Amino acid sequence: MPHRILIIEDNANNMILLRDILTFHGYDVAVASDGKDGVLLARDLMPDLILMDIQMPGMDGMTAGQILKGDPATSGLKIIALTSFAMQGDREKFLAAGFDGYLSKPISTRELPGLVQQWLAPGEQT
Numbered sequence: 001m002p003h004r005i006l007i008i009e010d011n012a013n014n015m016i017l018l019r020d021i022l023t024f025h026g027y028d029v030a031v032a033s034d035g036k037d038g039v040l041l042a043r044d045l046m047p048d049l050i051l052m053d054i055q056m057p058g059m060d061g062m063t064a065g066q067i068l069k070g071d072p073a074t075s076g077l078k079i080i081a082l083t084s085f086a087m088q089g090d091r092e093k094f095l096a097a098g099f100d101g102y103l104s105k106p107i108s109t110r111e112l113p114g115l116v117q118q119w120l121a122p123g124e125q126t
């Protein structure tokens with residue numbers, strides 16, 4: 001069974017890029033375009049990894065991540081924050097909020113597959 005990855009991203013270009021790379025690498029990919037749909041889909045699919053955009057209209061990624069991390073049914077899901085903020089201390093902020101990792105955009109198509117492999121490895125954090 002391939003690992004299942006849920007991409008929650010409102011920007012269609014970013015979503016398609018991520019989806020295509022991960023599909024090409026053999027992952028079972030699902031997508032949602034806002035935090036609310038993302039939370040529902042995460043509960044439904046229980047993916048091995050979630051790539052969560054932070055800036056989204058409606059429910060943002062920080063809120064959606066905290067909902068999933070605050071619910072015992074989904075608190076074990078691995079969630080990586082995707083953000084274009086280039087502020088110092090961001091990484092620490094997202095890790096403190098319970099995210100399992102942090103990736104700043106623009107996403108490197110060359111580095112992404114290796115990062116995803118690391119994130120999926122049991123017991124590891126980035």
Ligand SMILES: [Mg+2]
Pocket residue numbers: 009010011053054055056
């Ligand atoms: Mg966005």
